[in-house]
Amino acid sequence: MFLAAFTSTGPREVSPDATLLPRLLQKDVSAFEQLYDRHSRLVYGLVLRILQQASMSEEVVQDVFLQLWRNADQYDASRGPFVPWLCTVARNRALDRLRLKSERQRRREDQPDELPSLVVAPEYEKVLDDKRRAERVRALMASLSPQQKKAIELAYFEGLSHSEIAATMKEPLGTVKSWIRNGLLRLKEGLQATS
């Protein structure tokens, strides 16, 4: 069961989400409201950054939280920690909407509309509150070169592939691949050092 991931013993369960999620299975409205209050700013901020339009972003956020409410009991336990999963769902939904909006679906036409993929926190993951985690990730991203940062942002927030990023930035494909890989590895090393 998906929610077991949040209820088992271990250092990651200090998050209050761990106590709210089992209650969500019991259709506890107040647990849902607390989860929404805790995470809606992060989710909405992410979706708004992708879609750049408030009303459409609110529709996506509504879909994401309704999916959480209606389908919480259908997910596998091993799908991992809650917030990364929620952000993955929100990003996928927002990018789908973005592609629909700009008729740029060709690149993913052959990809099935699947449930969010497995997200497993690595050993080095440390429990940080959202504010400290945001500060850390932003600082690490700011330490990348402007090209690395832009290439990663084009992939993450606009859903572009290596080739599309290379065309957008007018840079060789191999260079773009290196920027993205080295940038993400640097982010990973930085997060490891945090723990």
Added chain:
Amino acid sequence: MKNCDQFRERTEAYALGALDPEERVALEVHLASGCADCTKAVEEARWLVSQLAYTAPEAAPSDMLKGRLMQTVRAEAQSQVKPHAMPSRSAIPLWLLAGVAALLAFSIYSAWNTRRLEGEIREANNRAAALVGERQKIEQELLLAKRESMILMDPSSIKIALKGSDAQGPQLEAKWHSQWGVVVMGENIPMPSPHHVLQLWFIPKAPGKMPMPSMMVRPDANGKFVLLISNPPESMDATKALAISEEPEGGSPWPTNPPRYSGGVS
């Protein structure tokens, strides 16, 4: 694991959704082959990528959104509350009811229910076995489809045109990848005679060596077919040409009819 390092380098880009289709398909085929290390690397890469959400400036959605959501959620929660069953009252003493119930349960349950449960278990086992079989079949088909697309898309695959004996008739096309195999495709292909199939042959370069028999196929109702040969009987270097002839159902160890289509492997 073959080429594991090459795939490991792509796990972050895969989690980011930045891989181009060929690389993405190749990595997915590798993951589907059961590489535990790369699977773990992808799962962790997804976590890493999810952290990028924190780089978006936080923003507060409108109160109206929360209002709409809570209204929907409350209504759905309410509709799931089932009325409690009213406790039944009876004039018959409880001990008597319990005795009758126990007697009935003993006489009926032991004979009938055991047989029923056995039947249900058997049926459930059959259903589970059927589902497992179906899933394995789908996974196998998916793997084959992915391999086909890899062969078709990879720029190192060699294209082979198989021309028919009739210049105006349809032509077949094959693509051969040195590692992943051969895909042969045809459209508007006339049906072979009744009780016959089309059989693929690998014609060796070595003088005097007999054609190597390969797979058989019948085109669909639209005259279309796609044939994947994962393990060709000859290597590309040792093969002079590919040919297709009409052979009796079940295939033949050597050609019994002249080739209907053939093309040289350059």
